[in-house]
Amino acid sequence: MVQMIEELHHIQYSVYRDERWVYNVRNDRMIVSKQPLENYLGEMDDSANPLYDFYHSPYKRGTFTNFHLLRMIVNSSKIDFFHKLVLFLINRYSMLVMLALSILYLLRFSEQLQYSVEQFSLSQFSVGELGMIYLTAVGIVLPLHEYAHFSVYYKYLKPPKVTFGFSIRYFSMPVFFIKVPFYRLLSDKKKNELILAGIKCQVAIWFFLSVLHMVNPSHFVSGLLIVNLGLIVTNLLPFLKLDGYWYLSNFLKVDDYMIYFKNMFSSKATFRIDILILGILNYILIALSIWSFTHNIITLFT
Incomplete structure (x- = not known):
């Protein structure tokens, strides 16, 4: 309904x-x-x-730790075709076929590790190649990932307008965002469907990159395939407000486990040891993310 x-x-x-x-x-x-x-x-x-x-x-423009650099508002009807296409790609049967074929090709792809481990390290790429891989990931892969979330949101709620743009999270993570403000009105099952849609979309991207690599095994496609796999694994992490974070929050029966974590200290929420541990770990990872970004910037200019 x-x-x-x-x-x-x-x-x-x-x-x-x-x-x-x-x-x-x-x-x-x-x-x-x-x-x-x-x-x-x-x-x-x-x-x-x-x-x-x-x-x-x-x-x-968002918050101090999630600052919006760019925001656009468009009528949802203008992108109606795209959400139908994405929903087709991420449906259960398409996913099973694409995931199975991608894993089979990954086995062949990874055989090259026996000959050259360096071939799978990003250090092998030139600055120009890394720049192209980065721009493709941030400008195409991540927007498609986020649009997959919106496709499920639009499927159930049909909002007349959609808001999207780019932001910087925790001073170090470039993020493409699409607003889903009525997300909490969905059932737990539909929430999980929305949360997992982004990762499913990246599985579809993994499949198409595998086909492209099989036809034309270029250096650039290899690098983008590796980065996309890394992003899939990263998004599964239950921290830093990535997809795994929201999936775990839904599993724990809370809207946002970090908000619940903060509310425990002001007696607005009942104490829970699982959320206490997760909250501490999340803060540690935020600090490590900021430190790593700062360290890399300092290293770049010294």
Whole structure:
């Protein structure tokens, strides 16, 4: 069943159980209320309207640790064809076929390790090749990964507009993002489907890169194949707000385990040892990520 997201004056809203979920597309603000808000969505320029500040407050570029560099808002209908194509690629049967064939080719691909371990190290690539691999990963692979998330989101909620762009997370991670503000309205099963969609899309990319490498085993394609596999493994990690992070949060029956972690110290949430351990590990990895980025920058200029 599709739960439609309505929109009026760039305000998206939905009624879920006894709550009103209202999202301002222009300034990326969300409010949830048990009070009826539909009557306030009409005249938004009236300063007496309780939603006046919510509607007119300026857009903030994310947070200090997740800063938005670029943001665009487009009508979802303009990219309707692409989400159908992505859904076809990541369906269960397509995935099984592409994953099986990709693993079979990987066995052949990895046989070369017996002859040259250096061939699979990124240190073998020139600065220009690394730049092209990096730009392709950030400009094509990651956007497709994120768009796969939105495809599942659009499948169930049909939002009239989509917001996407690039951000820097933890001062070191370039990230393409697509907003899915009504994600929490989905059932646990649908949430998992949305979370895993990005990794499934990268499995499809892995398959197409394998075919391309089999036809034309170029240096560039080899490097991109290695980077894509690395990104798949990285995104499975249950930390740093990667896909594995959200999958684990859903498994633990919380919206966001780091928010729950912080709430435990202000007595807003019941103490849980599993989330305490995960929260500490997550902070350690954030610190290591920032340290590694800083170290690499210093090394580059010394």
